[in-house]
Amino acid sequence: MTSVGSQGVPTDPAERAVQALADGLSSAGWRMAPGAVAAPWRFVARTSEFRWRWMATRLHTFVFGIPLRGGEDVPWLDAQLAAAAKYARANKGGLPAGFQTGSAVVLVGLGSGLSPDVRAWAARVHGRQFATMTHPVLGDVSTGELLEPARPTMGVIYYSHLHEVVSRFVRPVVAQHGGTSGA
Secondary structure, three states, X not given: OOOEOOOOOEXXXXXXXXXXXXXXXXXXXXEXXXXXXXXXXXXXXXXXXXXXXXXXXXXXXXXXXXXXXXXXXXXHHHHHHHHHHHHHHXXXXXXXXXXXXXXXXXXXXXXXXXXXXXXXXXXXXXXXEOOEEEOOEEEEOOOOEEEOOOOOOXXXXXXXXXXXXXXXXXXXXXXXXXXXXXX
């Protein structure tokens, strides 16, 4: 359960950061998933772009926001990433996956007290499934540190786009909320 202050703003630093990320994406024209999304996701935002340099492909990019409490482990994160990829494939619309169209999942976990195993998980390449790329990102709101996967070998033509999404939306939120957890 999320505690909310008198102004309707979450009091938990991770929740505040996730809400700020959702607000930034929404303000930039990303579509927010209607209705409630599956817990622990606080929001799902999406956009779709066509680029010739992507071999004339339309990429449906989904951003999932999750507040982290510090007790998460690698199997839990793997399960969240798999569920997000399944959601993206099921909700992308347009042509069937692989016919000059695909999905990209940017799973963003924001919190503090991230274990060394969780930090290592965020830094590794997570591969992809047919016509679906994953790019998980973790931000430590107690330090302002952002953890992002290395450049993959498969799907490398989309990496700059995913890195740009992180740089434009996630990095400023983590920097703004870094050091605000009281830890």
